Amino acid sequence: MSAGVKEAAAESEDGKRKKELAMLEAALYVAGRPLNLKTLGYLIGTRSKKRVNGLASMLVEEYRSRDTALEVLELEDHRFVLQLKTEYSSKVRRLAARPLLTDGPLRTLAYIAYRQPVVQKQVIDARGSHAYRHVKQLVDMGLVDCEKRGRNKVLRASEYFADYFGLSHNLKAMKRQLRRILDDVTKGDIPVSEGPSRLEE
16 A cells, blocks of 8 residues: 555544534533433444544543643443533533522432432432422423332432432442432532532532
8 A cells, every 4th residue: 555545544533533522512512411322333333332432531631631620530330421620610600501400309309319219209208399399390391210119119320320420330339329329418519509511510
């Protein structure tokens, strides 16, 4: 293969890589939540998880070198997320769009996620009768899964909940993350009454 052909092939590969990186960046921006390799691979037309992981890792490094308010992070289970760096979130939180949840349903969701799997009656006992409405809202939004067991309903946080808030799919790891977040709330680092655009913000 001549030097000219090799150079042209290299330029073609470089152009393809840039387009794929731009597509991954666009997907992470629009999603606003962690995306896995399968989803990202579908968007750029490849089933190679190795290639997608390599490209996403390049995006992580690219954002790290930019030194801006945004960052791309790799989470557990090879999921990637584009988000605001922690040091900026507290200063701009009030400018965020209307929160996903108001204070009441958010507290019920936090209770379910931390206690899961939990019987609905226990949630109502802890949160009050208004929590019936909260549970229905959370199930309708896809944030909570509800399973009937005889006369009882067992509630769990859904995978969508974990993805939306950038939490682990592993239950033990998720509970550790939630404990840290709830500790920050009680310290006053996160004003729950404002509601989150993301839990970590």
